[in-house]
Amino acid sequence: MSDTAPRPETAENQIKQSCELLLHSTAGILGTVEGADALAISDGKVLSAGLGSTLRAQYRAIEEVDGKGLLGLPGFVDGHTHPAFAVGRAQEFDWRAEGLEYLEIAARGGGIHSSVRAVREASEEQLTAQVAAHFRRMQRHGTTACEAKSGYGLSLEDESKSLRAIHAAADATGMRVRATCLAAHMVPQEFQEDPSYYLEILCNEILPSICQQGLAEAVDVFIERGAFDLEAGRRYLEAAQELGLGLRVHADQFHSFGAVELAVELSAESVDHLEVLSDSGLEALALSRKTHAGLLPAVPHFLRQQANAPARRLLAAGVPYFIATDFNPGSCYTPSLPEVAHFARIRLNLSAAEALHGVTHGAATSLGWGEQKGRLDPGFDADFVLCELPDEAHFGYGFGENPVRRVFVGGKELS
Ligand SMILES: [Zn+2]
Numbered sequence: 001m002s003d004t005a006p007r008p009e010t011a012e013n014q015i016k017q018s019c020e021l022l023l024h025s026t027a028g029i030l031g032t033v034e035g036a037d038a039l040a041i042s043d044g045k046v047l048s049a050g051l052g053s054t055l056r057a058q059y060r061a062i063e064e065v066d067g068k069g070l071l072g073l074p075g076f077v078d079g080h081t082h083p084a085f086a087v088g089r090a091q092e093f094d095w096r097a098e099g100l101e102y103l104e105i106a107a108r109g110g111g112i113h114s115s116v117r118a119v120r121e122a123s124e125e126q127l128t129a130q131v132a133a134h135f136r137r138m139q140r141h142g143t144t145a146c147e148a149k150s151g152y153g154l155s156l157e158d159e160s161k162s163l164r165a166i167h168a169a170a171d172a173t174g175m176r177v178r179a180t181c182l183a184a185h186m187v188p189q190e191f192q193e194d195p196s197y198y199l200e201i202l203c204n205e206i207l208p209s210i211c212q213q214g215l216a217e218a219v220d221v222f223i224e225r226g227a228f229d230l231e232a233g234r235r236y237l238e239a240a241q242e243l244g245l246g247l248r249v250h251a252d253q254f255h256s257f258g259a260v261e262l263a264v265e266l267s268a269e270s271v272d273h274l275e276v277l278s279d280s281g282l283e284a285l286a287l288s289r290k291t292h293a294g295l296l297p298a299v300p301h302f303l304r305q306q307a308n309a310p311a312r313r314l315l316a317a318g319v320p321y322f323i324a325t326d327f328n329p330g331s332c333y334t335p336s337l338p339e340v341a342h343f344a345r346i347r348l349n350l351s352a353a354e355a356l357h358g359v360t361h362g363a364a365t366s367l368g369w370g371e372q373k374g375r376l377d378p379g380f381d382a383d384f385v386l387c388e389l390p391d392e393a394h395f396g397y398g399f400g401e402n403p404v405r406r407v408f409v410g411g412k413e414l415s
Helices: 011-015 052-058 091-097 102-107 112-121 124-140 156-173 195-212 230-242 259-265 279-288 298-302 311-316 337-347 352-358 361-366
Strands: 017-024 038-042 045-050 059-066 071-074 076-078 143-149 176-184 218-222 246-251 270-273 292-295 321-323 384-387 404-409
Touching: 017 052, 038 052, 045 052, 052 059, 071 076, 076 337, 076 361, 091 102, 112 156, 124 143, 124 156, 124 404, 143 404, 156 176, 156 195, 176 195, 176 230, 195 230, 218 230, 230 246, 230 259, 246 259, 259 270, 259 279, 279 311, 292 311, 292 361, 298 337, 311 321, 321 337, 321 352, 321 361, 337 352, 352 361
Parallel strands: 017 059, 076 143, 143 176, 176 218, 218 246, 246 270, 270 292, 292 321
Antiparallel strands: 017 038, 038 045, 071 384, 384 404
């Protein structure tokens, strides 16, 4: 062979594939590959999970990330959030300390109505900036994807503004979002004397327009005393279903009167809250195996309630589930899924593995991302967090401290 001939590739290089990123030296990677501590990533997807020594032999990486003994978990997926609010409602905390209940605060003109006034007064730019700030707080706690509801506009103009703000904030922050129209959060004050008229506006104007503008993939309704009754809930959900929108329902939070059964009948994606879930509702969910139970265990803590969703019974019945923050200004002001996982372990008696499933693949599945997000297996999105936890059993064990140190979306680190 002459000196000018191309150098043959070494046998080692010939068998190596290239990858964009090799994450190594973690305390472990949660996934289906037992004992994995490394990930190979390209094009925003996981190529392979395994031992660092194995992946190094297999891949030539453009960039390497030293996991420095941190625990690698899938990016958290928050399946229930209300980020489209303009200001917090800290003053209501004092009202609660005086003994006022959630629905009494709403009747006083506080609660959801005060958030509606603030959203209507805010410009779209101001609201977008607020939602982006909320998304960044969620990202700092490891949330890489979420469901995000409108619901503080309660008019076509203000619901559209809220949903546009959600999408613009997602673009600005890199949060992956599935938007939900919650125009049926509450009957706005201007229609309190004639709620049926607002229902007609919802079904004939707001939902068709939101759908036509492509602003939401799903709808939600608060079926509860003081909000929407069962008959109105059915009319709204059926109108949304005819438009091809997914259905999510706030159900059985304070009173149980058939909301879960209705949602299951209409093949809803999820029923969320369930603190007062009835036996017949649980039976309907167990038979469905499609409608997810959305567990929001920090909400009763925030509202000073004793009742908890019957999570152990739901899991024993094989009901698919997720755990979410319900991040909102009035009934659960936390952006942190690791913190909420702690409440899931304490108040719902879930194991660390069950809590982790709830904030990752369980939530992803309920949002239609079951083949893309919530796992660090080959082919899934390379959304992951590095946490200062020695192992999976420590997830949700401590509280009051954010374990998330680094956050990656599609293989790229968030700054
Ligand atoms: Zn909610």
